[in-house]
Amino acid sequence: MKLTLLSVLFLSPLLAEEPATEKPAAAPESMITGSVDVGYRWVSGPAGSLNTYRSIVNLGSGLKLLGAEFTIVDTKKRLFDRIETRAYSWGDDPYTTMHVNARKQRIYDFNADYRNIAYFNAMPSFANPLLSRGSLLNQRSFDTQRRFSSFDLDIFPSRTIVPYFSYGRSSGFGGGVTTFVTDGNEYPVPNRIRDSMEDFRGGVRFEFRRIHFSLEQGGTRFKDDQQLYSSGITNAGNRETPFLGQTLLLTNLLQSYGIRGTSIYSKAAITANPVSWMDVSGQLLYSQPRTDVNYQQSNTGNFVDLRNLLFYTSQQYLLSATAKLPRTSGNIGVEIRPFRRVRILESWLTDRLHTASSTALPAQSARLVTNYSQQEIDVLVDMTAKLTLRGGYRYVWGDASSIVLPVAGLNGFDSGKLQRHVGIAGFSFRPGSKLSVSGEFEGASSGRSYFRTSLHDYRRMHARGQYQVLSTLLLAADFSLLANQNPAAGAQYDYLARQNSLSLHWTPKAVKFTIDGDYTRSTMRSDIFYLVPQTLTPERSFYRDNAHLATALLNIPLPPYRGMTAKLSAGGSFVVSSGSRPANYFQPLMGLSVPVAKQVMWVSQWRYYGYSESFYAYEGFRTHMLTTGLKFSR
Amino acid sequence: MSVPLLLVAFFVARLALGQDAPAPIAPATYVGSEVCQTCHEDLFNAILQSPHQAVNSDKKHGWDGKTCESCHGPGSKHAESASAAEIKNPAKLAPAAADRTCLQCHLNQPTHSGRIQSSHAKNQVSCTACHQIHAKGPLGLVSRKPAAINEQCASCHASAWAQFQRPYKHRLPEGAMSCVDCHNPHGSFRPSMTQTFAANEPGCFRCHTDKRGPFTFEHAAVRFESCNRCHEPHGSSNPRMLVRQEVRFVCLECHTNLPSQSTSTAARAALGVVPPAFHDLRSPRYRNCTTCHQKIHGSHVDRNLLR
Numbered sequence: 001m002k003l004t005l006l007s008v009l010f011l012s013p014l015l016a017e018e019p020a021t022e023k024p025a026a027a028p029e030s031m032i033t034g035s036v037d038v039g040y041r042w043v044s045g046p047a048g049s050l051n052t053y054r055s056i057v058n059l060g061s062g063l064k065l066l067g068a069e070f071t072i073v074d075t076k077k078r079l080f081d082r083i084e085t086r087a088y089s090w091g092d093d094p095y096t097t098m099h100v101n102a103r104k105q106r107i108y109d110f111n112a113d114y115r116n117i118a119y120f121n122a123m124p125s126f127a128n129p130l131l132s133r134g135s136l137l138n139q140r141s142f143d144t145q146r147r148f149s150s151f152d153l154d155i156f157p158s159r160t161i162v163p164y165f166s167y168g169r170s171s172g173f174g175g176g177v178t179t180f181v182t183d184g185n186e187y188p189v190p191n192r193i194r195d196s197m198e199d200f201r202g203g204v205r206f207e208f209r210r211i212h213f214s215l216e217q218g219g220t221r222f223k224d225d226q227q228l229y230s231s232g233i234t235n236a237g238n239r240e241t242p243f244l245g246q247t248l249l250l251t252n253l254l255q256s257y258g259i260r261g262t263s264i265y266s267k268a269a270i271t272a273n274p275v276s277w278m279d280v281s282g283q284l285l286y287s288q289p290r291t292d293v294n295y296q297q298s299n300t301g302n303f304v305d306l307r308n309l310l311f312y313t314s315q316q317y318l319l320s321a322t323a324k325l326p327r328t329s330g331n332i333g334v335e336i337r338p339f340r341r342v343r344i345l346e347s348w349l350t351d352r353l354h355t356a357s358s359t360a361l362p363a364q365s366a367r368l369v370t371n372y373s374q375q376e377i378d379v380l381v382d383m384t385a386k387l388t389l390r391g392g393y394r395y396v397w398g399d400a401s402s403i404v405l406p407v408a409g410l411n412g413f414d415s416g417k418l419q420r421h422v423g424i425a426g427f428s429f430r431p432g433s434k435l436s437v438s439g440e441f442e443g444a445s446s447g448r449s450y451f452r453t454s455l456h457d458y459r460r461m462h463a464r465g466q467y468q469v470l471s472t473l474l475l476a477a478d479f480s481l482l483a484n485q486n487p488a489a490g491a492q493y494d495y496l497a498r499q500n501s502l503s504l505h506w507t508p509k510a511v512k513f514t515i516d517g518d519y520t521r522s523t524m525r526s527d528i529f530y531l532v533p534q535t536l537t538p539e540r541s542f543y544r545d546n547a548h549l550a551t552a553l554l555n556i557p558l559p560p561y562r563g564m565t566a567k568l569s570a571g572g573s574f575v576v577s578s579g580s581r582p583a584n585y586f587q588p589l590m591g592l593s594v595p596v597a598k599q600v601m602w603v604s605q606w607r608y609y610g611y612s613e614s615f616y617a618y619e620g621f622r623t624h625m626l627t628t629g630l631k632f633s634r
Numbered sequence: 635m636s637v638p639l640l641l642v643a644f645f646v647a648r649l650a651l652g653q654d655a656p657a658p659i660a661p662a663t664y665v666g667s668e669v670c671q672t673c674h675e676d677l678f679n680a681i682l683q684s685p686h687q688a689v690n691s692d693k694k695h696g697w698d699g700k701t702c703e704s705c706h707g708p709g710s711k712h713a714e715s716a717s718a719a720e721i722k723n724p725a726k727l728a729p730a731a732a733d734r735t736c737l738q739c740h741l742n743q744p745t746h747s748g749r750i751q752s753s754h755a756k757n758q759v760s761c762t763a764c765h766q767i768h769a770k771g772p773l774g775l776v777s778r779k780p781a782a783i784n785e786q787c788a789s790c791h792a793s794a795w796a797q798f799q800r801p802y803k804h805r806l807p808e809g810a811m812s813c814v815d816c817h818n819p820h821g822s823f824r825p826s827m828t829q830t831f832a833a834n835e836p837g838c839f840r841c842h843t844d845k846r847g848p849f850t851f852e853h854a855a856v857r858f859e860s861c862n863r864c865h866e867p868h869g870s871s872n873p874r875m876l877v878r879q880e881v882r883f884v885c886l887e888c889h890t891n892l893p894s895q896s897t898s899t900a901a902r903a904a905l906g907v908v909p910p911a912f913h914d915l916r917s918p919r920y921r922n923c924t925t926c927h928q929k930i931h932g933s934h935v936d937r938n939l940l941r
Contacts, residue, residue, distance in 0.1 A: 055873070056801045069779075086779060088809055095810030097780070105688065117810055123873045127881070129919040139925050148841060159694050170843045181926045181940045186919075197843040199832060205744055209694065212742035220832055224844055238919050255941070259934055261848075265833040269747045279737075281747045283823070287833030289848050293934040297941075319935050325848035329834045331823040333750030343730065347751045349823045351834070353857070357850040359935070366937065368852045378756055385728050388758050400905065402854045404937050414854065416905045428729070428758035438757055450858050450905045453887050464790060478792040490890075501792035518788075520796035526878075530890035534914040541886065543878050545871060549796040573799045573807075575871070581879035583871045585801045611801055 032634060034070035034085075037603065038063075039629015046609075048621035051122040051138070057609050058094040058120055059625065065090035066629060080104050094118035109154040119144045119174075125616045129238040136618065137177070139188040139238075144174030150199075162205040166218075171196035180228055180255060180299070183306040185237040185248040187230075195224035195259075203267075211272040222261030222291070229254055235301075243304055246311060250301040263289035282332035293321040321364075323357035341382040345392075348375045372398040378424060386431050390440075392424035400450055419447040420455070439463035452491040452528065458484040474505040490529060492540075497524040517552035517571075524579075544579030566594040572607075582614040596630075604628040662708035662720070669713050670702040677768050678702070685775060686767070695739055705735050705767065724767075729760035736761040745820045752821025759790075764819065780812035787813040794868055803869030816867065836860050838867075849932030853939060854905060855888070856931055882915060885923045 043061045046053040065087065072083040080102045087098040096116040103109045122141035130137060150168035157163070178191040201218030235250040242248075265287030272280045297317035304311050331349035338344065350373045358365040378392035401415035426440040442460040449456045461481040468474050478501040486493035503518030526543040553571035572588035591605040605627045612620035667690065671678040681687065681701060689701045697704040705724055706712075712721035724732040733755070740746065740761075749755055754763075764786060765775045777783045784806050788795035791813075798806050805811050813819075816837050817827050824830060829837030838861050839846040845856070855863045864884050865875045878884045888906035913920035924930050929939045 084778075095805050095808050097810055101778075115810065117805065121874065126873045127922040127925045129917075129922065129925060132918050140922075140928065146841065168840075170841060172844065178928055179925055181928070186926050195844045197846075199840075201832075207742055210742065212744065214744050218832060222843065222846070238925070257934065261846075263832065267833075269744060271742050271744070271746050271749075273741050279741060279750070281750055283747055283834075285834050289833070289846075291848055291850075291934065293850065295935045321850040321934055323848040323850045323934070327833055327835075331748075331751070333748075335750050345750050345756065347823070349751075355848045355852055355857075357848065359850060364937070366851050368854060368857060370858050376751075380730070380756070382728055382730065388728065388730070390756060392756075400854070400858050402852070402905070404851060414905050426757060430728075433726070440753075440757055451855065451863070451888050452890070452907070453863075454859060466790075476789070476792065478790070480793055499793035499796070501796060503789075503792045518792050518796065520793050522793070522796065528887055530886050532915065533886075533891055533911050533920075534916065536891060541883055543883065547800075547871070549799050551796070551799060575799050575801070577800075577871045581871050583801065585799070587799075 031075070032070060032072050034068070035631055035633040036068045037066040037629060037631040039066050039603065039627050040064070041625060041627040044624040046621045046623035048611075049124060049619050050621070051124060051136075051141075052611065052619045053609070053621040053623060054120045055123055056611060056621075057623070058118060060092060060094075063091055064093060064627075064629075066627070067631075077104065094120075106156050106159075108156065111150075111152045113148070113150045115146075115148045117146050117148075119146055119172075122177075124619055137188060139177055139179050139186075142174060142176030142191070142193065144172050144176065144193050146170065146172045160207050162207060163203070164205065165202045166200070168199040169196065170199075178228065179238075180230075180250060180253055182248070182250075182299075182303050184243050184304045185239040185250075187235045187237040187250040187253075189228050189230040189235065189250075189253055192227040192229065194226070195222070197222045197261075210274060211270070213268065213270040216267040216269070217265070218267070219262065219264040220289070222259070222263075224257060224259035224261075226257045226259075227255065244309075246302060246304070248302055248304060250299060250303075252300045253298070255297045255299070256295070258294040259291055260293075261289060261291040263287060277337045279335040280333070282330070284328075284330040286326075286328050288324060288326045290322070290324045293319070293323075295319045295321070319359055321357060321359040323355055325353060325355045327351070327353035329353075343380040345378040345380070346376070349373065366402075366404045368400075368402045370398065370400040372396075372418070376424075386429060388428040390424070390426035390428075394420075394422035394424060394442075396420040396422065416450045417448040418450055420449070421445050421447075434468040435466070437463070437465040449486070452486060452488070452493055453495070453526075454486070455484055456486040456493070458482065472507045472509055476503045476505075477501065478503075492527075492529045494527045495525070498522070513554060513556040515552070515554050518550065520547075520549040522547045522549060542580070545577060545581070546579050547575055547577035549573070549575045564595040566592065568592055569605075584610070584612045586610040593631075599633045601631040601633070602628070603631050662711040664700050664703050664708045665710050665713050666699050667701045667703070668699075670709060673716070674702070680768050684767075684769060689739075692739075697739075704739070725762060729758040729763075732760045732762055736765075748818060748821030748823050748827070750821070751823045752827060754819060754827070755821060763790075779809075780806075781809045783812040783814055784809075787819075797866070797868035797870075800869035800871055802871070802873055802875045804867060804875075845931040847932050849929075849934055851933045851935075851937045851939065853930060853932050858905065881922045881924050882920075 040063050041059065041061055043059060066089065068087045070085045074080055081104050084101040085099070089096050094117065098114045100112040101110065120143045122138040124136040124138060125131065126138050127140035128135065128138055148170045150166065152164070152166045154162055154164045173194045176191045176193060177188055179186040180189050198221045199218070201216055203214055203216030205214045206212065230250065230253040232252065237248060237250065239248055265285060267283065267285040269283045270281065274280065297315070300314040302311065302313060303315065329351040331347065333345065333347035336344045352371045354367065354369040356367050374394065374396045376392060376394040378390055380388055380390045382388050396418060398418040399415070400418070404412045422442055422444040424442050426438070428438040430436045440462045444455065444458050446456045462479070464476070464478045466474065466476045480499045482497045484493070484495040499520060499522045501518055501520040504515065506515045524545040528541050530539055530541055531537065532539050551571070551573040553569060556568045558566040558568055569591035572586070574587070575583070575585040577583050587607065587609055589605060589607040591603070594602045596602050607625040608622070609625065610622040667678060682690070686701065689697050689704050691698050703709050707722040709721055724735045767775065769775055777786050784795070797803065806813070816829055818829050819827065821827055822830060824836065831837050831840040835846065861867065864877060866877055867875065870876060872879050876884050889911065890907055891911065915921060919925070927939045929936065929941060933939045933941065935941055
């Protein structure tokens with residue numbers, strides 16, 4: 001059946017009748033316009049690692065609804081003015097999406113969004129302690145689906161009062177492999193994943209000429225019912241040698257989580273223009289998410305309790321826990337225009353939260369606190385109509401701490417402070433409509449930062465320019481740099497990342513083809529000092545990633561045949577990286593679109609995916625993908 | 635601290651530009667959109683099919699019947715002379731001035747609650763850089779389809795888009811997501827104009843709901859510096875979009891066994907260096923920390939994030 005379908009799709013251009021050349025008579029606006037793109041995809045192999053292919057690409061063979069876009073217009077404007085619908089990649093594809101927008105002017109605006117995304121990850125080199133034994137079992141793998149849906153409704157009973165409501169749901173389900181960890185050994189076991197979250201919110205916007213404010217109340221409901229289950233299988237785990245003469249093993253396991261969460265939040269937002277030379281905006285929010293956990297575990301086998309040096313054969317574990325996270329955040333910004341050419345932007349924000357949690361076990365509790373604040377002032381001066389200069393200063397400060405009890409021999413308390421002074425400069429230069437250049441620089445000095453690799457003493461630069469060389473040729477360049485150092489003894493962190501991009505868009509009139517292309521050179525190095533855990537000898541960790549990345553697409557209209565113009569496309573992308581994890585990833589493509597009737601287009605595309613890694617050759621794959629189908633338009 | 639700074643900036647600006655006289659106001663009057671239509675019929679028809687058709691009956695701002703002049707200003711002189719110099723063309727104004735034109739109506743809307751913090755606004759990226767005002771169609775002012783949105787953002791952010799060509803990335807090139815799923819182009823108070831979710835939490839948790847918590851035992855880095863402490867959200871050559879080639883190298887950058895400096899007065903970068911671990915990294919069992927510390931984003935039941 002598939003072959004027949006393929007034949008029909010391939011032969012359809014040849015069987016097509018010559019399209020009518022007469023100009024159609026003017027018709028009233030159609031109720032429904034849009035297109036449907038249906039096709040069949042054939043995927044070879046893939047040769048090499050199927051798991052890597054599924055982790056990175058994951059497209060399969062079969063009949064697909066590649067895309068559908070519709071606009072429905074009610075010319076009498078009864079229940080709606082227009083409905084816009086678009087859907088892509090239906091038919092067991094890993095990224096299925098649909099969006100619907102319906103609106104009636106000054107009555108309502110409704111948006112619905114749906115996505116179904118497959119998450120598969122089983123890289124053979126990742127989390128694989130048994131690799132040296134020839135096993136390609138990823139012990140942290142999963143094969144799940146996540147579904148997202150959201151519905152947003154804005155109602156316009158008047159021009160100044162806009163109530164709005166929103167509901168969203170996100171759910172994940174599927175299976176995977178994870179480890180059951182005990183003292184002295186860990187055992188890969190199947191894992192069942194099932195979680196969902198519902199998100200509700202509603203509010204009212206008041207929109208006046210000089211002020212707008214919104215009041216919003218919302219909340220979430222969360223549940224997570226993960227399970228690990230293994231029965232009747234003797235699982236020796238990852239330990240290769242007996243422990244004190246005994247083999248540690250797992251024979252039966254049931255581990256289940258029952259996690260329920262709720263959250264409620266209140267938000268107020270304002271934007272105002274109290275006088276002509278000043279704008280104000282701000283937001284205040286308070287929330288308190290909470291989770292309640294019931295956990296149970298039952299396992300049999302041969303295990304060891306390292307603290308008491310005790311072997312045992314079965315274990316039951318029941319635990320309940322609660323965690324709360326009160327959070328207050330607020331921000332306010334002011335734009336002042338004291339003169340025609342000067343703008344002063346001042347903003348301040350704070351984000352303060354802490355978690356407080358406890359378990360049913362005695363003295364098992366934890367607390368985490370973080371308070372973050374930031375203040376920034378920028379002055380922008382339009383030196384001329386074509387040149388704007390910007391200078392500013394940002395001060396970031398905060399504190400954070402984490403306490404875990406009981407101490408049990410480990411350090412249960414950690415705290416840090418954050419203090420950063422940032423100087424800001426920038427410019428924007430537009431000498432004419434053909435050329436624009438802008439740049440931004442930040443230089444920071446930190447007295448204190450949270451982590452060894454946090455932004456500390458850093459310079460960040462970003463510049464980009466666009467030049468319309470000819471009316472048909474646009475060149476653009478993009479340059480970014482981040483250099484960060486933490487000179488603290490024991491860290492001596494040195495990080496440098498640089499990206500240079502050049503892109504062009506060329507549409508020569510004489511030959512009517514178009515070329516879009518860009519090339520990026522990305523380099524990154526990171527050096528940091530650390531102690532090797534087993535020997536506590538000092539070492540330096542070096543990470544390097546140097547990559548050439550390019551994408552290109554050439555569109556060529558073919559010579560007209562019987563009044564129809566076909567289009568040939570060729571291009572693709574490649575990534576060639578070297579350094580700490582060298583990898584090559586090629587995705588060339590070629591496409592052909594042939595109109596076969598007035599409203600029917602035959603669309604075909606060939607694509608190749610080739611992935612290889614120098615250090616993990618067994619993770620490479622390559623595959624050819626051919627998609628062919630018909631696109632019906634109305 | 636902000637008030638003195640503000641005052642200094644105010645007076646410096648006044649001193650520097652005090653001589654700057656305001657531009658003379660052309661004594662033009664409003665003539666109505668029908669006059670504009672006589673010469674610019676294509677633009678007039680296009681705008682009547684765009685969301686800006688609402689301006690034509692907008693009594694709230696006083697623009698009823700003056701759709702064209704709501705942006706271009708009074709057009710009587712231009713109508714008489716047909717000279718381009720006699721009419722305001724926002725496309726040729728400095729970005730800030732062009733934005734003021736749009737913000738006459740759009741300022742007091744919720745989309746602009748992060749505008750002052752927006753790096754687009756600070757870097758002179760005007761509204762018209764993304765929105766096509768004369769575009770025909772009900773949703774024509776800006777791209778709505780994921781692929782078109784991504785293409786538009788990539789036209790400036792070429793190096794960011796290049797990262798999505800790497801093997802491990804969010805599914806933007808496939809059209810399953812778009813840049814605005816994670817970034818708010820109108821501005822956000824979060825770094826990199828990232829979207830917020832629910833209670834101003836990082837937008838990452840909208841999809842990665844199981845990582846949201848709160849957890850009984852938090853992994854502090856997630857709360858203190860968010861997901862990009864360990865992940866490259868735009869794309870990476872490393873599995874799971876990690877910032878380093880293997881998990882242990884990610885972990886060891888913080889959990890390095892060095893004594894905590896947090897207790898000293900000269901604390902510079904302290905969090906996470908403890909608890910110490912003495913795992914023998916020569917054994918494959920310890921090379922991937924998340925094999926055991928599997929609840930690395932936070933655990934509901936175990937302080938060592940083992941379950």
